Amino acid sequence: MKTKITEMFGIEHPIIQGGMHFVGFAEMAAAVSNAGGLGIITGLTQGTPDNLAKEIRRCQDMTDKPFGVNLTFLPVLSQPDYPGFVRVIIESGVKAVETAGNNPQKWLPALKDAGIKVIHKCTSVRHSLKAESIGCDAVSVDGFECGGHPGEDDVPNFILLPRAAEELKIPFVASGGMADGRSLVAAMALGAEGMNMGTRFMATKEAPIHENVKQALVAASELDTRLVMRPLRNTERVLTNPAVERLLEKEKALGANIKFEDIIAEVAGVYPKIMKDGAMDAGAWSCGMVAGLIHDIPTVKELIDRIMAEANAIISKRLAGVL
Ligand SMILES: Cc1cc2nc3c(=O)[nH]c(=O)nc-3n(C[C@H](O)[C@H](O)[C@H](O)COP(=O)(O)O)c2cc1C
Secondary structure: OOOHHHHHHOOOOOEEEOOOOOOOOHHHHHHHHHOOOEEEEEHHHHOOHHHHHHHHHHHHHHOOOOEEEEEEEOOOOOOOOHHHHHHHHHHHOOOEEEEEEOOOHHHHHHHHHOOOEEEEEEOOHHHHHHHHHHOOOEEEEEOOOOOEOOOOOOOOHHHHHHHHHHHOOOOEEEEOOOOOHHHHHHHHHOOOOOEEEOHHHHOOOOOOOOHHHHHHHHHOOOOOEEEEOHHHOOOEEEEOOHHHHHHHHHHHHHHHHOOHHHHHHHHOOHHHHHHOOOOOOOOOOEOOHHHHHOOOOOOHHHHHHHHHHHHHHHHHHHHHHOO
């Protein structure tokens, strides 16, 4: 399948693996890129620019296909070493960056001068237009269904994607709720040039996370995610567990007076405990409603090949057949 996104990133299939904290290590990114998609290393998980440089080198040892790095711009006071991360990305020769969170404008000139394609992930048409206006090459349009931070507008992809198509000139991929060939064809019908998946890629053999997490995704249904931190305007979609339900009780009890400190036990430092140790009740971790569509743990290549075969069959048989 050839789309503006496969052309832009030099990949075979229009499938991107979104950055995922404590999931997007070299093993994950290389598996996706080797299978013909665009794998993404999650920059901030590495902690320091030096560690990111090492992780990029590890990934380069595992694949000769293009892969990218995610840079998430957090709204926190003590900022990570973003200048260092950007320098390392440029020096390493990586040619794709997925930005997310705050406006990436400050970093675009350096990235673009280095010939790096920047895809900004955002959750609204207005932020997508902003990304276009500051010179991003593409957008990942992340609907309300998505795992992680869906923003505060709550517009699902059946509305958000065609709205993005009405307004944007740069290409975009559909993100949030994408799982299979049906998702890909639907996304393209709504105007996208491909799709970005997070949660689905966690339930694969190569995902470098604890088996408990993969089994939790297979066991979960589409009813099992919750939105936390809405009162803090930092909404996150997570898989429910006792810690998440406790967090929601606190939100109910404290109302508008809630502060980040009140929920620190349920959200701070949770990712290594979940992803590395498999301590599934340790706190809140991002997970999309798409968990309801995850029924197995294939290799990344099996998953991507299956998606492409299913998409081809839908387009050439089922849809062509109704004409
Ligand atoms: C466990 C997990 C961690 C994530 N961490 C990040 C992150 O650090 N930065 C980021 O930009 N997006 C992050 N995301 C969002 C994904 O990149 C992607 O946009 C999202 O998962 C798409 O929705 P889906 O899960 O329905 O496929 C995370 C998602 C998950 C499931």
